[in-house]
Amino acid sequence: MSDLLETIAQVRREVCDLHAELTRYQLVVWTAGNVSGRIPGYDLMVIKPSGVSYDELTPEQMVVTDLYGTPVARLSSDADGNPAAWGNPDLSPSSDTAAHAYVYRHMPEVGGVVHTHSTYATAWAARGEEIPCVLTMMGDEFGGPIPVGPFALIGDDSIGQGIVETLKNSHSPAVLMQNHGPFTIGKDAKSAVKAAVMCEEVARTVHIARQLGDPLPIDQAKIESLYDRYQNVYGR
Secondary structure, eight states: OHHHHHHHHHHHHHHHHHHHHHHHTTOOOTTOOEEEEEETTTTEEEEOBTTOOGGGOOGGGOEEEETTSOBOOOBSOOTTSOOBOSSOTTOOBOTTHHHHHHHHHHOTTOOEEEEOOOHHHHHHHHHTOOBOOOSHHHHHHHSSOBOEEOOOOBTBSHHHHHHHHHHTTOSOSEEEETTTEEEEEESSHHHHHHHHHHHHHHHHHHHHHHHHSOOOOOOHHHHHHHHHHHHHTTTO
């Protein structure tokens, strides 16, 4: 039990700290957006509470839920006999929790999920248009275009279903949910945040390129080569 509590505490700190990256890169406004992280080895996740300002977030406020988005009951004590909570019982998990939970249930390789309403990526989502792979950076990071997922309403796991169906056969760690905004995934929460940052960067750059004319496509074989090198060789 003590190992589980230590792991939960670590993930809560990481998830809390990563929310500062969303504001640092101007990917969110007010209380919108969220980061979640899987608890390794357990059917549990940690996610931002609903309606709490980014500058007020603390690790203790991060909500622990099962992989159906249900907050987990308070534990009686930690290894030293001190009261220990899985999460603040007065705070509800993010309204996007069901979507995150669905992704974790159906994509066991995913350890982190992020949702933002970043301006340029969300503009592409509003058009229901994928971001074409016209930058080597996109080949490296996304292995092709950033795809569009189906329209879905918040309230159940419909958004999660759209994320999984769109990304399960794609290299891309990002999906533009139509009329909603980007969701990103990663091996851990930090990787998912990086994908969100890169998604907004390429969305902005490709938009600017289109104001100048038609961006030049990259041959798919070259995209695959770029992706393979970056994912398996670069920085190793």
